[in-house]
Amino acid sequence: MLIDTHGRIATDLRVSLTDRCNLRCTYCMPEEGLRWLPKPELLTDDEIVRLVSIAVSELGITEVRFTGGEPLLRPGLVSIVERCAALAPRPDLSLTTNGIGLARTTEALRTAGLDRVNVSLDTLRPEVFRTLTRRDRHHDVVSGLTAARDAGLVPVKVNSVLMRGINDDEAPHLLDWALEHDYELRFIEQMPLDAQHGWQRGHMVTAAEILEKLRARYALTPEVSSLRGSAPAERWLVDGGPARVGVIASVTRPFCRDCDRTRLTADGQVRDCLFAREESDLRTALRSGASDQDIAERWRAAMWGKKAGSGLDDPSFLQPRRPMSAIGG
Template identity: 80%
Template sequence: MLLDTYGRIATDLRVSLTDRCNLRCTYCMPEEGLQWLGKPDLLTDDEIVRMVRIAVTLLGVKDVRFTGGEPLLRPGVVGIVERCAALEPRPRMSLTTNGIGLARTAAALRDAGLNRVNVSLDTLRPDVFQTLTRRKRHDDVIRGLEAARDAGLTPVKVNTVLMRGINDDEAPELLQWALDHGYELRFIEQMPLDAQHGWQRDDMVTADEILTSLGGRFTLTPEPDAARGHAPAERWLVDGGPARVGVIASVTRPFCRACDRTRLTADGQIRNCLFAREESDLRGPLRDGAGDEEMAELWKKAMWGKKAGSGLDDPVAFQQPERPMSAIGG
């Protein structure tokens, strides 16, 4: 098991397939100038599959989420999914994407064994989308969402970050749209993981603000804590259900005590927390010929040192990680 000193057990693995992205979201990266990882630094497809196999067969991981950057930019993504689906025991597999490549890959990913997707979409307005992402790709994301739903990669979850003065007035409109199209919407507080380190706590749209905005149009009933489990999203039934909306309040309502995640970066580093400032190198031992059992022990050691919390609840002492979200994986 991937156990830490606080008794938490990591059963959810996030695997970053690349640090590259075809959008330039303002809360994630600058418009240009970000240094990408070189190809020799990236884990190969075989190395990724081996690391997932070690996690699933030796360390008790049950859920695998492929992330980026934008994971659909990885040429071998379908093959990676297919090979991981053949593992025993078979992990539940999902993928977090900006949706741009889903229209052409959703059916192939389903056939390979992917269970579902999370798609990032912050606005229903193409002009606002261009402002936020610096790209004219709104229609591509909408088509990607439809393709994922039609392929049966359900529930299709939509991740939305609200930015003050840009799209913070869209919360009720976004929820109604998600209800109309059969998507499950999750609002995420903007987190301090931008490459330019420009995040300001006072600029963030908080969970309380989001819920107040939604409450003006919908009746929200909190789900019991037991229904949430280890999930980061607090969820509410919308107008009595069965439709739900979630809010991930990483900053104002940290959920570190229930964290069950471990992260593998695209260059083979283990991160035991999204906001960690330290990493444990597994790529080196992997390429130096370490066996599966040795790799598993190194991974367990990396998780044993996990801190009690992310530190986000201490505005004075918190230090943002050097790596941005695109290089960490969600």
């Protein structure tokens, strides 16, 4: 198992397939983009599948989520999904994407064995989408969502970040739309993971503000109980259910105590926390001929020292050196 000194066991693996992205979201990276990882530093398809296999067979991982950057930009994505779906025991396989290109790849991904998708969409207004992402691709994202739902990659989850003064008035409208199209909407508090390091707590739209806006239109009932365990989203039944809405309040209501995640970057580094400033190198061991057992032991050691929390409320908190696009969601 991947256990730490606080008794938490990691069963959920987030695998970043690339640090590249075809959007330039203002809360993630500058307009000119970033310096991408050189290709020789990226894990190959075979290396990714081997590490996922070790995680599943040796370390007790049951869920694998492919992220980026934008994972649809990875040429071998469909093959990676297919090979991971063939592992025993078979992990639950999902994908977090901005949705651009999803319409043309959904069928191939479903056939390969992908179970679910999470698609990022922060606004229903194309002009606001252009402002937030610096790209005119709103229609492509909406088309990708439709294709995923029609292909049966359900529940299709939509991730939305509200930005003060830009789209913070859209919370109830986004929920209206999600209910109409049978998507499960999750609002995410903006986190200090931007490449520019311009995040300010006072500019963040909080979970409490989001819920206040939603309750002005809907009756929200906590699902089962107010305890979310290791799930990042607190979920509410909308008008008695069965439809649900979630809020991921990583900043104001963190879930560190029950975190069950381990992360693998596109260049083969293990991260024990989204906000960690240290990483553990598996790529070098992989390319030096290390056995599966040796790699598994290195992974265990990397997770053993995981801190109790993210440290966001500590006055000495420093953002990770890598931005979200290079870490993976």
